[in-house]
Amino acid sequence: MPESRADLLKGTLDLLILKALTFGPQHGYGIARWLEESSQDLFQIEEGSLYPALYRMEKRGWIRSEWGVSDSNRNAKYYRLTAVGQQEMEAQESGWGRLVRAMSLVLGSRPS
Amino acid sequence: MPESRADLLKGTLDLLILKALTFGPQHGYGIARWLEESSQDLFQIEEGSLYPALYRMEKRGWIRSEWGVSDSNRNAKYYRLTAVGQQEMEAQESGWGRLVRAMSLVLGSRPS
């Protein structure tokens, strides 16, 4: 019963990945690094979460992959956003906005 | 593969329940109603999510229950926050704040 999970990513990983890919194709490792950087290290992206996420997102048609060579000259699988993925990104972004609004209403509430 | 889940609550249910109980003891049904009201119906609390959540939260010592009689004169199980639950609430509230900050950094980012 390990209650000690950092677990800061509450179902937001898909949106984060989609967002990372709006700037052009990127490989898994690069996505993880970018997310950590751009969140000022608030996010820690576990590879055991990332790769399964990429796999299911590709299966759903949100992203598509292609092998290439990375900046550091290694083989890397580059993912890019599809049109469906772009729509999904927008949908999830607005869903996130609704969640934040709802939470903010509740957390700022007084008794009924 | 039903992708059609409303699923607005991304792991925030515990915090929502804890928050609801900061205003005094309340029963499950009342918690659900209050959360829907105070979120302006953005949250829909399913009973199949709520009662298991209450059960595990009690098992963890965050809340304690006692049978009583509701305003509408029915038997109802009233939950109240424990000291541990109060601490947990504060911890989760600040965790939520960190998530919102991190998401906001990433969603507002430009390419690396």
Added chain:
DNA sequence: CTATATCCCTAGGACTTCTAGGGAGCGGAC
């Protein structure tokens, strides 16, 4: 008496994430 709202609960499954590994290649330090 019948309908509606109020109240409680469980089982089973879908889904996401984590832990905990394994593997391989490139480049620089020594």
Added chain:
DNA sequence: GTCCGCTCCCTAGAAGTCCTAGGGATATAG
């Protein structure tokens, strides 16, 4: 030349949360 660290990919298994889809009982209004 060898070793180490970083880059890169991946899987299996388990834990945890939430949903769907039920089931049940009672008070009060009409």
